[in-house]
Amino acid sequence: MSYTLDKQVAGSFNDVVAQTEEALAEEGFGVLCDIDVEATFAKKLDVDFRKYRILGACNPPLAHEGIEAELGLGALLPCNVIVYETDDGDVAVRAVDPEVLLDAVDNPELDEIAAEVRERFERVLDSLPESVEE
Template sequence: MNYAHTITVSLPYEEAVTKVRQELANNGFGVLTEIDVHATLETKLGSESAQTVGDYLILGACNPALAQQALTAEPDMGLLLPCNVVIRRDRSANVTTVQAINPQTMVQLSNSPAIQAVADTADAHLLAALSALEGLDSSK
């Protein structure tokens, strides 16, 4: 099993970030956390380190109803929440990569049927968001 769902989009980085946020919201996810890896590396390690990763943003996406179901079924699942979504683009790239954690990774760590149901639903919503993003380009 692959732990990430990955697509590429023909959008500039900033536009891809906006579209990812929109599609996450359209599929029931809010963004709880945001880590600008590029900015953090630049501040802590200098611009050369930041340039090695390019533009790189980690969004902590959460569907409150699904999170509540997972935490009720197994409180330790909080260690795996929220669902990380990465938007990244190397300086020399002509596409932006969008990745979402595969919620089925939760199932690998739990035998709970309730966790399987949450993972299945979360997976369907994240895949729907990624599917809506596929094929987008800056001319649309």
């Protein structure tokens, strides 16, 4: 079972990051943190790494509802969406699958919230331009 929702995306890395942030905003998500893994590894480890960004996405009304139902849920927030350069130079976007993530919590009150977040993430990915397979 995959723990992410995935898509190969057409466009330059920076354009895909911007398009992903815009699509998240249209679905009510703010990006609370933006981790540039490539730059962090270069600075802290002195190693080269592919272009790789972690976007910590949060939809405040859904987060509030979830934390009200399960106080410890904050340990699993924000929901991460990653944009990275693949081995063949394409760009991929992956979002955590909230239904898989929240299965670990075992609280049925979160099922509808997880389904709602998943639907929104699917719309985010669907809105991004597909890469052309060769």
